[in-house]
Amino acid sequence: MTSTPAPAPVPAAGPGTGPVTGDALLALAADPASDLVGLLAALCDAESVSGGETALADAIEAVLRAQPHLAVHRDGDCVVARTDLGRSRRVVLAGHIDTVPLADPPNLPTRLVGEGPDAELWGRGTVDMKGGVAVMLALAVELGAPGREPASDLTWVFYDHEEVEAERNGLGRLSRNAPELLHGDLAILGEPTAAGIEGGCNGTMRARVTTRGVAAHSARAWTGVNAIHAAAPVLQRLADYVPREVEVDGLVYRESLNAVLVDGGVAANVIPDRCTVTVNYRFAPSLTVAQAEAHVREVLDGFDVEITDAAGGARPGLDDPLALEFAGAVLAVTGGRPKPKYGWTDVARFAELGIPAVNFGPGDPLLAHKDDERVPVGQLALCRDALRAWLLGPVGPAA
Amino acid sequence: MTSTPAPAPVPAAGPGTGPVTGDALLALAADPASDLVGLLAALCDAESVSGGETALADAIEAVLRAQPHLAVHRDGDCVVARTDLGRSRRVVLAGHIDTVPLADPPNLPTRLVGEGPDAELWGRGTVDMKGGVAVMLALAVELGAPGREPASDLTWVFYDHEEVEAERNGLGRLSRNAPELLHGDLAILGEPTAAGIEGGCNGTMRARVTTRGVAAHSARAWTGVNAIHAAAPVLQRLADYVPREVEVDGLVYRESLNAVLVDGGVAANVIPDRCTVTVNYRFAPSLTVAQAEAHVREVLDGFDVEITDAAGGARPGLDDPLALEFAGAVLAVTGGRPKPKYGWTDVARFAELGIPAVNFGPGDPLLAHKDDERVPVGQLALCRDALRAWLLGPVGPAA
Numbered sequence: 001m002t003s004t005p006a007p008a009p010v011p012a013a014g015p016g017t018g019p020v021t022g023d024a025l026l027a028l029a030a031d032p033a034s035d036l037v038g039l040l041a042a043l044c045d046a047e048s049v050s051g052g053e054t055a056l057a058d059a060i061e062a063v064l065r066a067q068p069h070l071a072v073h074r075d076g077d078c079v080v081a082r083t084d085l086g087r088s089r090r091v092v093l094a095g096h097i098d099t100v101p102l103a104d105p106p107n108l109p110t111r112l113v114g115e116g117p118d119a120e121l122w123g124r125g126t127v128d129m130k131g132g133v134a135v136m137l138a139l140a141v142e143l144g145a146p147g148r149e150p151a152s153d154l155t156w157v158f159y160d161h162e163e164v165e166a167e168r169n170g171l172g173r174l175s176r177n178a179p180e181l182l183h184g185d186l187a188i189l190g191e192p193t194a195a196g197i198e199g200g201c202n203g204t205m206r207a208r209v210t211t212r213g214v215a216a217h218s219a220r221a222w223t224g225v226n227a228i229h230a231a232a233p234v235l236q237r238l239a240d241y242v243p244r245e246v247e248v249d250g251l252v253y254r255e256s257l258n259a260v261l262v263d264g265g266v267a268a269n270v271i272p273d274r275c276t277v278t279v280n281y282r283f284a285p286s287l288t289v290a291q292a293e294a295h296v297r298e299v300l301d302g303f304d305v306e307i308t309d310a311a312g313g314a315r316p317g318l319d320d321p322l323a324l325e326f327a328g329a330v331l332a333v334t335g336g337r338p339k340p341k342y343g344w345t346d347v348a349r350f351a352e353l354g355i356p357a358v359n360f361g362p363g364d365p366l367l368a369h370k371d372d373e374r375v376p377v378g379q380l381a382l383c384r385d386a387l388r389a390w391l392l393g394p395v396g397p398a399a
Numbered sequence: 400m401t402s403t404p405a406p407a408p409v410p411a412a413g414p415g416t417g418p419v420t421g422d423a424l425l426a427l428a429a430d431p432a433s434d435l436v437g438l439l440a441a442l443c444d445a446e447s448v449s450g451g452e453t454a455l456a457d458a459i460e461a462v463l464r465a466q467p468h469l470a471v472h473r474d475g476d477c478v479v480a481r482t483d484l485g486r487s488r489r490v491v492l493a494g495h496i497d498t499v500p501l502a503d504p505p506n507l508p509t510r511l512v513g514e515g516p517d518a519e520l521w522g523r524g525t526v527d528m529k530g531g532v533a534v535m536l537a538l539a540v541e542l543g544a545p546g547r548e549p550a551s552d553l554t555w556v557f558y559d560h561e562e563v564e565a566e567r568n569g570l571g572r573l574s575r576n577a578p579e580l581l582h583g584d585l586a587i588l589g590e591p592t593a594a595g596i597e598g599g600c601n602g603t604m605r606a607r608v609t610t611r612g613v614a615a616h617s618a619r620a621w622t623g624v625n626a627i628h629a630a631a632p633v634l635q636r637l638a639d640y641v642p643r644e645v646e647v648d649g650l651v652y653r654e655s656l657n658a659v660l661v662d663g664g665v666a667a668n669v670i671p672d673r674c675t676v677t678v679n680y681r682f683a684p685s686l687t688v689a690q691a692e693a694h695v696r697e698v699l700d701g702f703d704v705e706i707t708d709a710a711g712g713a714r715p716g717l718d719d720p721l722a723l724e725f726a727g728a729v730l731a732v733t734g735g736r737p738k739p740k741y742g743w744t745d746v747a748r749f750a751e752l753g754i755p756a757v758n759f760g761p762g763d764p765l766l767a768h769k770d771d772e773r774v775p776v777g778q779l780a781l782c783r784d785a786l787r788a789w790l791l792g793p794v795g796p797a798a
Binding site for chain 2: 202206217222226228232235264272280344369
């Protein structure tokens with residue numbers, strides 16, 4: 001059921017699986033002193049696997065529209081809410097509201113396990129990334145209200161379809177439909193980082209390496225040429241490959257080059273005339289896609305290599321003064337030092353728009369998508385407090 | 400359409416595609432001076448892909464039941480006809496009446512291309528193996544009739560489901576249901592041998608070689624272990640393998656050991672935790688299945704090897720006096736010298752029953768199952784004449 005010992009069942013912390021209303025969410029989000037556990041449980045129990053985000057997006061939209069300090073825009077199941085305080089700088093805070101499918105048996109409704117500072121909330125979405133969404137939603141309600149004005153203007157983005165094919169990504173759609181809504185001086189993506197800052201992300205490239213032979217009946221194997229045997233040196237080169245570690249803006253990115261799929265042969269009595277090895281290269285954000293392709297072709301020189309898809313990485317953005325300031329605030333509150341993010345995240349979309357972007361949110365990123373996904377509840381308030389302290393601070397003078 | 404230049408269309412040599420009646424077949428089979436081309440065309444045009452043999456089996460049964468010198472037995476779509484002349488020896492002559500599926504576009508009805516001794520009959524089944532069936536059917540009608548008594552008693556077996564899974568094989572079914580009907584001193588299987596004798600057959604064994612790893616997201620490849628990379632030395636050993644040539648009863652059998660399928664990985668962003676290489680070993684008939692397994696395990700020592708299926712080969716049987724005599728008769732008529740048969744054929748079933756067995760029939764075995772399957776018509780009468788000469792000869796005294 002889970003990959004760690006299953007905790008004993010305890011009553012669900014949230015209101016139970018099912019649709020959540022804007023009123024219910026608002027009641028949970030509106031208390032600045034809350035520990036956010038109830039809010040997170042409500043967000044998770046409102047199951048929203050990619051493609052099924054509408055009910056949750058509706059509830060979030062209702063919460064945001066109830067705030068006089070926010071102007072709300074809806075694009076599909078993406079909800080954008082912006083302050084307009086005339087500040088000299090604008091910070092974009094974004095998080096996706098969809099999740100990967102539930103585990104089998106279902107890891108919802110959420111369960112609160114343990115007590116006090118060691119308590120953990122278990123269930124789908126607690127890490128990736130409704131923990132970050134809970135922090136964002138509470139601060140969207142709080143900051144901008146009378147007496148709680150932030151030092152920067154704020155843009156909150158709650159978006160859909162992050163866990164599926166890139167072309168369906170709600171943030172990508174918004175950047176095509178209404179790019180002006182994403183403008184800002186720094187973007188913070190609420191992906192899980194265990195309450196530290198993870199900067200940038202590796203790029204990713206997939207290539208297909210094909211070996212060819214001549215088909216023949218295996219009873220007369222010598223009349224054919226075996227394409228699977230011809231793939232042996234491809235696999236050996238990948239097995240021998242020593243991945244690089246590349247420092248970018250002070251963070252060390254670890255690369256990797258792996259065969260992820262292999263497929264060859266047509267029948268158990270036919271000498272195979274074709275074998276395909278699918279390779280995934282994760283490359284440091286200092287490399288362009290063209291440089292990454294050149295490297296793959298160099299490693300696999302002599303073989304038929306076809307690049308099938310690629311997405312450049314994002315530099316950590318920690319050379320940006322605003323990002324450095326945020327990093328300092330996080331260090332002060334959570335003790336988390338900036339680290340590289342290895343997985344590709346939507347910070348790369350902001351990088352493409354020329355906006356420095358970092359990841360910052362509660363939860364261990366290694367637990368994302370796992371059956372035993374769970375978040376230490378203490379990280380929820382910690383992340384909120386760090387963000388709040390920095391956003392309320394004297395970032396820049398009013399315009 | 401075909402792998403050699405397509406001949407110009409010519410009128411079909413046979414009666415056209417469709418069901419064939421026993422009366423029509425009998426008329427074509429009953430002329431001892433026929434060149435058998437019309438009979439073969441009729442047999443082929445009565446399409447009988449495995450599972451669809453019933454109509455053809457009915458027609459063949461009708462032909463055989465019309466012969467007073469034959470006792471006929473039907474088992475599913477297998478038809479057995481036996482003489483009972485009290486001879487001291489019995490020769491079994493067997494051929495399957497099913498074919499592999501038609502080519503696309505269909506390679507039926509048959510077409511006669513060319514004239515005279517160079518003419519070829521094109522179409523599905525002409526080689527594998529209705530050519531042999533035509534020879535057998537004509538001789539079944541002829542030999543045993545008054546004044547045409549053979550020197551041995553004869554058992555003719557026309558059977559179904561040879562081109563599919565072994566457990567559906569009609570000869571195998573008959574050997575379970577009525578093994579006494581298959582008893583004999585020598586079996587001749589009418590598989591294509593280009594009118595020579597091909598003795599015995601290689602054995603075949605399939606094994607699954609599995610490498611295992613630890614799954615991980617490919618963004619953090621170093622937390623996993625790549626099972627596809629672990630398969631590199633498996634493929635390299637197979638690529639480096641030098642197959643043996645083994646002499647058995649005077650014939651040289653060529654072995655082979657090949658990867659025929661490879662499959663690994665679950666998704667393009669996951670480090671694969673499993674890779675499976677399916678290996679096919681074709682081994683000389685002097686090896687037992689256990690010896691073959693030991694060899695595969697020795698070559699792939701250190702890897703997880705699972706034997707998934709195996710069938711022992713059949714020695715050529717050319718140390719048997721009766722088989723040697725038949726080989727001499729064939730050499731005299733067709734000029735064909737005994738050769739090894741590489742593909743697994745049903746001679747191995749006879750070998751299991753303790754009956755020496757050889758392959759002998761018209762058609763180039765390399766054209767079996769091909770889209771451009773075709774038989775030189777001259778081989779039909781040649782094979783019939785060689786078989787007839789030997790079967791009418793003084794093999795043994797009456798009991």
